[in-house]
Amino acid sequence: xxxxxxxxxxxxxxxxxxxxxxxxxxxxxxxxxxxxxxxxxxxxxxxxxxxxxxxxxxxxxxxxxxxxxxxxxxxxxxxxxxxxxxxxxxxxxxxxxxxxxxxxxxxxxxxxxxxxxxxxxxxxxxxxxxxxxxxxxxxxxxxxxxxxxxxxxxxxxxxxxxxxxxxxxxxxxxxxxxxxxxxxxxxxxxxxxxxxxxxxxxxxxxxxxxxxxxxxxxxxxxxxxxxxxxxxxxxxxxxxxxxxxxxxxxxxxxxxxxxxxxxxxxxxxxxx
Numbered sequence: 001x002x003x004x005x006x007x008x009x010x011x012x013x014x015x016x017x018x019x020x021x022x023x024x025x026x027x028x029x030x031x032x033x034x035x036x037x038x039x040x041x042x043x044x045x046x047x048x049x050x051x052x053x054x055x056x057x058x059x060x061x062x063x064x065x066x067x068x069x070x071x072x073x074x075x076x077x078x079x080x081x082x083x084x085x086x087x088x089x090x091x092x093x094x095x096x097x098x099x100x101x102x103x104x105x106x107x108x109x110x111x112x113x114x115x116x117x118x119x120x121x122x123x124x125x126x127x128x129x130x131x132x133x134x135x136x137x138x139x140x141x142x143x144x145x146x147x148x149x150x151x152x153x154x155x156x157x158x159x160x161x162x163x164x165x166x167x168x169x170x171x172x173x174x175x176x177x178x179x180x181x182x183x184x185x186x187x188x189x190x191x192x193x194x195x196x197x198x199x200x201x202x203x204x205x206x207x208x209x210x211x212x213x214x215x216x217x218x219x220x221x222x223x224x225x226x227x228x229x230x231x232x233x234x235x236x237x238x239x240x241x242x243x244x245x246x247x248x249x250x251x252x253x254x255x256x257x258x259x260x261x262x263x264x265x266x267x268x269x270x271x272x
Contacts, residue, residue, distance in 0.1 A: 001025040002049045004071060006033045006064035008216050008238035009054075011115025011131060012083040016052030018136040019079065019111075022143020023048070033067035034216050043073040045156055048146070049105060051096065052081040054115070056234070058090030063217060063234055065099055077159055078105035079146065085117025086127035086262050087180075088172070097164045109146055109272035110164035113139065114265065117258060118237040124255035127265065135268060142270050149272055162271050170266035180261035187253055195252055197228035198240050204247035211239035211248060 003020050007013035013032065020028055025048070031038045043049050049071075053064040060082060078100050082092045089112050097107050113135060117126035131139070153159040197219065205226055212222040219232035220239060228239075240248045 001028045002031065002043055002047050003028060004031045004033065004049060004051045004068065006053045006061060006067060006216075008034055008214070008234075008236035009116070009118060009241050012052040012054050012081070014131050014136060015081060015083055015111075015113045015115070015139045016050055018131075018139035019050055019052070019081065019143040019146070022140035022145075023147040024144075025147070031071070033064065035214075037067040037070055039070055041071045043071065043076045043105075045073070045075045047076050048150065049073065049076050049078040050081065051078060051100060052083065053096065054118075054236075055082050055084035055089045055092040056118075056236075058088060058092060060092045060096050060099070061234065061236075068099070069103065071103065073104040075156065076105055077108045077150070077156070079109045079111070080107050080164060081111040081113065083113045083115040083131075085120070085258070086114050086130070086266050087117070087258055093164050093167065106159070106161050107164065108149065108159055108161055109142075109270065110162060110167055111139075111142055111268065111270040112167065112170070113268045117255075118235065118241075119250065119252055119255040119258060121249075121251075121255060124259035126255065126258045126262065130265070138268050138270075142272075145270075145272055164271055167271040168269050170269060171264075172266075173264060176261045176264070180257055183257050183261070184254075187257070192253055194254070195250060196230040197233040197235070198237070198248045198250040200226045200228070201247045201249070202226050204245045206245055206247075208244065210242055210244060214238050214242055 120126040212220040219229045
């Protein structure tokens with residue numbers, strides 16, 4: 001098995017690791033692409049590849065796709081998993097499926113899981129603490145089902161792919177969604193500025209370098225931690241959530257809207 005993750009705040013990584021654990025497969029290679037690509041990698045047909053990536057604004061994180069593109073195969077079975085912040089993953093799963101298929105993988109299963117939103121704060125909580133114990137147990141059981149499917153196949157040719165577009169969508173109450181869309185339109189028309197990168201409280205920052213070391217796109221330079229290169233910032237909030245001094249914050253008006261309109265926790269879904 002080969003686990004491939006892009007996970008700035010570790011939500012996708014946790015889900016991927018739980019799936020791997022559930023399969024019972026002991027020979028596991030891991031590629032964490034959060035900070036850098038692995039270069040050119042060829043995964044053999046006899047290896048099960050699990051891809052777990054986050055959803056940003058309804059799409060697979062572009063930087064994740066950029067780093068995955070060097071990983072190829074000639075028919076290896078793959079599992080496509082997207083993790084989103086309780087709003088919607090839109091076409092992220094089907095896009096990941098198409099992307100992996102173009103790289104030579106046969107997608108035999110898919111999953112959509114909920115993780116704490118990058119914008120979540122104590123004042124605007126959005127799926128706080130997810131994936132929780134129940135989510136990870138669901139992911140582990142998904143891994144068990146994957147192992148059963150693989151064992152049941154006579155050979156690789158009979159390990160059939162799936163149409164991930166047929167996955168059951170999570171329940172979405174209509175009125176909160178409508179309220180969210182109306183508020184977003186009103187917010188955009190108002191001309192309210194949206195922060196392009198986190199704010200730093202210079203009095204709290206000790207220049208420990210944590211944010212620079214954990215920024216996926218090199219938007220923070222060691223020794224200059226109080227600044228963020230806005231053009232490189234992907235707003236994953238890894239620096240915000242990981243700062244030991246809580247010196248970094250990302251206050252976007254979207255956080256309050258998401259917290260207000262998507263209080264109902266969505267369900268994880270799988271297809272195989």
